[in-house]
Amino acid sequence: MSTVLEPRGGHDWDAAIRRHDRRVYLSVLALGLSPDRAREVSQAAWTRLIEQHAKGAFEELELPGLAIRQARFLAFNELKRTRVEARVLAAVPEPAPVPDVERIASGRQEVEQVLAALATCTPTARKVFGIVYATPGGTAALAASQMGLSLQRVRQILCETRAHIRRAMEVTP
Amino acid sequence: MTPTREDLELYLIGEYDGDLAALETAIAADPAIAAVLAEEARFELVLRDAASAARFCPACGDLVRDERCDACGAALTPGGYTVERVLVSNAHGRMYVARDADGTQVALKELAFVQSPTLAMIAAFEREAKFLRALAHPAIPRFVASFEEGSGVHVRYYLAQELVSGESLEARLEDHWFTEAEIIELARAVLGVLVYLQSLSPMVIHRDIKPANLLRRADGAIAVVDFGAAHVQGTTAGSTSIGTFGYMPIEQLAGLVDATTDPYALGASLLHLLSRREPWRILQGVSLEGINVSPALRGFLGKLVAPEPRDRFANAAAALAALERVARGEVVTPNARRRATWWRPLAVAAASVVLLGTGVGTFSYLRSRSSTSTVEVPVPTPPRSTIATVRVGLPPGQRAELVVDGKQVAVVSQGMEVPLLAGGREIALYEITTPPRSGGKCVQQVTLVGGETTPIECVMRGATSATTTVLFDLPMDLPEASIPAGKPIDLSFAKAPIHDVIRFVGKHCGLNVVIPSSIQGPVTVQLAKVPCDQALEVLLESRGLWYQYRDQGRLLRIAPRVELDRERVAQRERMARGVADDVLPPGGLASLDFREASLRDVLQGLALASGVNLVIPDGIEGKVTVRVDSAPWDRTFQTVLAAHGLWYRYRENGKVVRVAPRVELDREDEDERERTHGR
Numbered sequence: 060m061s062t063v064l065e066p067r068g069g070h071d072w073d074a075a076i077r078r079h080d081r082r083v084y085l086s087v088l089a090l091g092l093s094p095d096r097a098r099e100v101s102q103a104a105w106t107r108l109i110e111q112h113a114k115g116a117f118e119e120l121e122l123p124g125l126a127i128r129q130a131r132f133l134a135f136n137e138l139k140r141t142r143v144e145a146r147v148l149a150a151v152p153e154p155a156p157v158p159d160v161e162r163i164a165s166g167r168q169e170v171e172q173v174l175a176a177l178a179t180c181t182p183t184a185r186k187v188f189g190i191v192y193a194t195p196g197g198t199a200a201l202a203a204s205q206m207g208l209s210l211q212r213v214r215q216i217l218c219e220t221r222a223h224i225r226r227a228m229e230v231t232p
Numbered sequence: 233m234t235p236t237r238e239d240l241e242l243y244l245i246g247e248y249d250g251d252l253a254a255l256e257t258a259i260a261a262d263p264a265i266a267a268v269l270a271e272e273a274r275f276e277l278v279l280r281d282a283a284s285a286a287r288f289c290p291a292c293g294d295l296v297r298d299e300r301c302d303a304c305g306a307a308l309t310p311g312g313y314t315v316e317r318v319l320v321s322n323a324h325g326r327m328y329v330a331r332d333a334d335g336t337q338v339a340l341k342e343l344a345f346v347q348s349p350t351l352a353m354i355a356a357f358e359r360e361a362k363f364l365r366a367l368a369h370p371a372i373p374r375f376v377a378s379f380e381e382g383s384g385v386h387v388r389y390y391l392a393q394e395l396v397s398g399e400s401l402e403a404r405l406e407d408h409w410f411t412e413a414e415i416i417e418l419a420r421a422v423l424g425v426l427v428y429l430q431s432l433s434p435m436v437i438h439r440d441i442k443p444a445n446l447l448r449r450a451d452g453a454i455a456v457v458d459f460g461a462a463h464v465q466g467t468t469a470g471s472t473s474i475g476t477f478g479y480m481p482i483e484q485l486a487g488l489v490d491a492t493t494d495p496y497a498l499g500a501s502l503l504h505l506l507s508r509r510e511p512w513r514i515l516q517g518v519s520l521e522g523i524n525v526s527p528a529l530r531g532f533l534g535k536l537v538a539p540e541p542r543d544r545f546a547n548a549a550a551a552l553a554a555l556e557r558v559a560r561g562e563v564v565t566p567n568a569r570r571r572a573t574w575w576r577p578l579a580v581a582a583a584s585v586v587l588l589g590t591g592v593g594t595f596s597y598l599r600s601r602s603s604t605s606t607v608e609v610p611v612p613t614p615p616r617s618t619i620a621t622v623r624v625g626l627p628p629g630q631r632a633e634l635v636v637d638g639k640q641v642a643v644v645s646q647g648m649e650v651p652l653l654a655g656g657r658e659i660a661l662y663e664i665t666t667p668p669r670s671g672g673k674c675v676q677q678v679t680l681v682g683g684e685t686t687p688i689e690c691v692m693r694g695a696t697s698a699t700t701t702v703l704f705d706l707p708m709d710l711p712e713a714s715i716p717a718g719k720p721i722d723l724s725f726a727k728a729p730i731h732d733v734i735r736f737v738g739k740h741c742g743l744n745v746v747i748p749s750s751i752q753g754p755v756t757v758q759l760a761k762v763p764c765d766q767a768l769e770v771l772l773e774s775r776g777l778w779y780q781y782r783d784q785g786r787l788l789r790i791a792p793r794v795e796l797d798r799e800r801v802a803q804r805e806r807m808a809r810g811v812a813d814d815v816l817p818p819g820g821l822a823s824l825d826f827r828e829a830s831l832r833d834v835l836q837g838l839a840l841a842s843g844v845n846l847v848i849p850d851g852i853e854g855k856v857t858v859r860v861d862s863a864p865w866d867r868t869f870q871t872v873l874a875a876h877g878l879w880y881r882y883r884e885n886g887k888v889v890r891v892a893p894r895v896e897l898d899r900e901d902e903d904e905r906e907r908t909h910g911r
Contacts, residue, residue: 185295
C-alpha cells in the first residue's frame with residue numbers, strides 16, 4: 060500500500076496525508092512520545108516533506124516510508140533533547156536515513172508470523188481485519204456496515220484478533 | 233482514569249469512543265501507560281505492514297494465500313489484471329472491475345468451468361469476445377483482450393472490455409420517470425448503434441436489447457452492452473431461442489431473427505421505461521392508448537413493436553428516419569392486424585415450454601388485438617431479403633428437387649445456391665430431395681451465408697431418394713451413442729478413487745473403459761440395484777463428467793462434459809469440411825488392464841500388438857487407466873488418444889502411425905486446404 064509520487068506533483072499531498080498519516084503517527088507513538096507530541100511531530104514531518112519536495116529534493120517520493128523516516132528522525136531528536144525517555148532511546152535503534160537490511164528482514168519475518176496467525180483466525184475475523192487494515196479509509200464502522208455486524212461487535216473482534224495474533228507471535232518467536 | 237489495554241488498542245486504531253482528552257492526559261501523565269502504548273503502537277505497525285503485504289479477496293474479503301480465494305474461488309490477478317472488486321456474480325462466473333498493468337480499469341468477465349456451464353454458455357462467451365473484437369463504436373464497450381487460464385475442469389475464460397461506468401436503465405427506472413423527450417433521445421441513441429450494427433457485412437443482431445443492457449454513462453450518453461447473445465445474420469441455424477422474454481419478438485422464440493428484431497426489442501424497452509410495466513403485459517393487447525405520450529410517439533412505438541415483422545420498420549435506419557419525423561410531430565401508426573403466420577405455432581409452443589418451465593402459467597400473447605389506425609404515414613415495405621443461402625452438396629451430375637411447403641419449386645444441382653427469403657415472405661419449410669448418397673449414408677452438407685457449413689441429417693424415403701429438411705433448425709449436435717442399460721448393479725463406495733469405481737462398473741457391466749489421469753478424486757456412492765447406464769450416469773454427472781461410448785468394442789471413454797461438448801463441435805466442423813479420419817489397418821483384439829499407466833507405454837503396447845510403427849513426439853506425456861477386454865485395437869487406440877486430446881495420421885507406406893495433438897492436426901489440415909485453394 061505504498062505510494063510513489065512524481066517529483067513536484069504537489070496535487071496529491073492531501074490524498075497521501077489522508078492515506079498514510081495514521082501510520083506516520085503510530086510510528087512516532089511507538090517511540091514513546093505522548094499522543095499530542097506525536098501528532099505535532101507527524102505534522103511537522105509532513106510539512107518538511109512538502110517543502111523539500113517543492114524544492115525538488117527528491118528524485119522519487121516513496122510513501123509512507125519517507126514520511127515515517129522523517130517523523131522518526133524528528134521524534135528521536137525531540138527525545139534526545141528532552142531526555143525524557145532514556146529507556147526508550149536505549150531500546151529503539153536510531154533511525155537510519157534509509158531502511159537497513161537487517162531491520163527489513165526482521166520486519167518481513169514478523170509480517171509472515173502475523174499472516175500465519177491471521178490464517179488461523181475465523182473467516183469473520185479475517186474479513187474484519189481486511190476491511191479495517193487493508194482497505195483505504197477502512198474503519199470499524201465500514202466493516203460493521205459491510206458485514207452486517209454491530210460496531211461494538213466489530214471492535215470486539217478486532218481486539219480478539221490482535222490478542223490471537225500476539226499470542227501466536229509469542230509462541231513462535 | 234486508568235486506561236485498559238483494550239482502550240489503548242482502540243485508541244491506536246482510531247476506534248476509541250470514550251473521553252479522548254482524558255485518555256491522552258492519562259497516557260501523558262503515566263510513563264508506564266505511555267510505555268504500554270508505545271509497545272502497542274509498534275505491534276500496530278507490524279499489523280499494518282502485514283495488512284499491506286496480505287491479499288484479501290475482492291469478492292468475499294477473506295485472506296488469500298494463493299492466486300485464488302479458497303473461500304469463494306474469486307481470482308486476484310487473472311491474466312495480469314489486478315481485480316479490484318466484483319460487479320456481478322452468479323453460479324457460472326463473475327464480472328470484475330480490474331486494472332491492467334498500466335492502471336487502466338477494465339470490466340473483466342469470467343466464465344468458470346468448474347460449475348459445468350452448458351455449451352450454449354461457452355458459445356455465448358466466445359461469441360461476445362468475437363463480436364466485441366470486431367466492433368468499433370463509441371456506444372459499444374471496446375474489446376481489450378480475451379484469454380483462458382487453468383486446464384481441465386479448472387479452466388476459466390476471461391473477456392476484458394472497456395469498463396462502462398454508468399447506471400443501467402433498468403436500475404434508473406427505480407427512481408426516475410422518463411419523459412417523452414428523454415425517450416426520443418434514448419431511441420435516437422440506441423437506433424444509432426443498431427444502424428451501425430446493421431450496416432456491417434454480415435449484419436450483426438444484438439438479440440438482447442433491454443433496459444438492463446442499456447447503460448447511461450455519467451455524461452448522459454447511452455452504451456449498449458452484453459453481446460453474449462449477438463448473432464451474425466445468416467451464419468447460424470436459428471434453433472436456439474436466445475433473448476429475454478418480453479423484450480424479444482415472438483418469432484425469436486422460434487429462433488428467427490432479422491433486421492426488425494433489435495428495433496422491436498428497443499420498442500418494448502421504451503414501452504417499459506414509459507409505462508413502468510413489464511412489456512409483455514402491455515404487448516398482450518398492443519393497444520398503446522394507455523401510454524401517456526404524443527400520438528406521434530405512440531404511433532412510432534406501435535410500429536416498432538408490431539407483432540408481424542412485415543408491419544414493423546424494415547430496419548433500424550428506417551426506424552431512425554421515422555423517429556426524426558416523430559420529433560417533428562408527424563404520426564406513424566401501426567399497420568392493420570395480420571393473420572398469424574406459419575412459424576407462430578412453433579413460437580407459441582416454444583413460449584409455452586418456457587412458461588411452463590418457469591411456472592408462469594398460460595400464455596395469451598396471440599389474443600386478438602385492436603387496431604388503432606388513424607392517419608397512415610407511408611413507410612417503405614420491407615424488402616425481401618435473403619437470410620441465408622443453402623448450397624446443396626451433391627455428387628457431380630446429380631440433381632436435387634427443392635420443395636417448399638410441399639410444392640416443388642426448383643431443381644438444383646451441385647454448387648447451386650438456394651436463397652432462403654424473409655421479409656416479403658416468411659421462411660418456409662424447405663425440403664431438398666436428393667438421390668441416396670453412396671454407401672447408404674444420408675448426410676447432407678449445407679453451406680449458409682458467411683461460409684459456415686453445417687451437416688444435416690436427411691431421411692431416407694424408399695430406395696430412390698432422400699429428403700433433407702432445412703428449417704433453420706439444423707441439429708447442432710451429432711447423435712450420441714448411449715451405453716446399454718445392462719444388468720442392475722450395487723455400488724457401495726466411501727471415498728474411493730473414482731478410477732477404481734468406474735473400473736468396477738465397467739467390469740460389472742461388460743464395458744471397456746478408458747479414463748485419463750486428469751480425472752481424479754475420491755467419490756462416495758451408495759446405489760442398490762440400479763441399471764448400469766443409470767448408475768454410471770449418476771456417478772459421472774455428480775462430478776461434471778460424461779462419457780463417449782463406441783458400440784464397436786463397447787468402449788467407454790470418460791471425460792469432463794465440457795471437453796466432450798467442445799469435441800463434438802470440433803467434430804461437427806471437421807465433418808462439415810469433409811475431413812475424414814485415416815483408417816487404421818485391421819489388427820487383433822486388445823485386452824489391457826492398467827491403472828494410471830504411462831500413456832506412451834499403453835500406446836506402444838497397442839501398436840506392438842497390431843504391427844504398426846508408432847511415432848510419438850516428445851512432450852506427449854500422461855497417465856491413463858484402461859480396462860479393456862477383447863476390444864478392437866484400432867477403436868481402443870483411438871479412444872485412448874481422444875481421452876488425451878490427441879489423434880493420429882496413418883501412412884500405409886511403412887504402416888506408420890504418427891500421433892500428435894488434435895489441434896495440431898487440425899491446423900495442418902487447414903494449412904493444406906489453404907495451399908490447395910491457393911493453387
